[in-house]
Amino acid sequence: MPGWPLAFDGLRIAHVSDLHFGELMPMDRALGIARLINEAKPDMLCNTGDLVDLDCAGVAPLVEALASVHAPLGNFFVMGNHDELDAGDHVERLMTDAGTTVLDDEICVIRRGDSALRVGGIGWARTGGHCRARIDRALGPEGGVDLLLSHNPKAFDHAAERGTSLVLSGHTHGGQIARRNRPNANLAIAHRRSAGLYELGPSRLFVTTGAGAWFPLRVNCPAEVAFLTIRRSDQVSN
Ligand SMILES: [Fe+2]
Numbered sequence: 545m546p547g548w549p550l551a552f553d554g555l556r557i558a559h560v561s562d563l564h565f566g567e568l569m570p571m572d573r574a575l576g577i578a579r580l581i582n583e584a585k586p587d588m589l590c591n592t593g594d595l596v597d598l599d600c601a602g603v604a605p606l607v608e609a610l611a612s613v614h615a616p617l618g619n620f621f622v623m624g625n626h627d628e629l630d631a632g633d634h635v636e637r638l639m640t641d642a643g644t645t646v647l648d649d650e651i652c653v654i655r656r657g658d659s660a661l662r663v664g665g666i667g668w669a670r671t672g673g674h675c676r677a678r679i680d681r682a683l684g685p686e687g688g689v690d691l692l693l694s695h696n697p698k699a700f701d702h703a704a705e706r707g708t709s710l711v712l713s714g715h716t717h718g719g720q721i722a723r724r725n726r727p728n729a730n731l732a733i734a735h736r737r738s739a740g741l742y743e744l745g746p747s748r749l750f751v752t753t754g755a756g757a758w759f760p761l762r763v764n765c766p767a768e769v770a771f772l773t774i775r776r777s778d779q780v781s782n
Contacts, residue, residue: 551688554775556771561715562753563595575605590623591619595624603635607642618652622694647665651663662690664693665682675699676702678694691710692710711748716730727765754768
């Protein structure tokens, strides 16, 4: 990452998204995923939304398990579209009350010595224009963030314009069905950037294919929790 703060070189992020707690993600499987994340001892947990599928009833034990993951530099969550389907305010409140930092068009500054890592997050935004408005609300008229969480990867264009180093997103599930060895040739046809790592100037976007599912099939596109180690690059970018 060009421009990543040196004091945070080597930061290990667990990036989970799209658990879709519900029929296709029963509680025992979801709790197993939370346990796996905790055992990996990340510095930071970034959950980019769609915690629930259709109905948030019964999700509390999963909320507790995710909130209790030991992640000393922060345990962050942004809302996805599915989180709003049933009772968005309730999901957001459950997460906050459990101790998770819900970033709803806002930023959080993490300090290490004299250095700071600026982490921003935006709520669910359907279009690139909506993403732009939320990013500007989070960042204000000036300045930027090092890391931005957005359920929708369509935030990347404007986040890059605002000088964001890294954007983490989900939402696409990588289409769930992809061509062999071509993760970008998949069913998520509404998205130009639907799986893996993308670059725009010095900015980077990582789109996880997600932990859960909308339908009970994945082909050449396994479910995942991504563990990312962020390295600062001294290479001068355009
Ligand atoms: Fe989504």
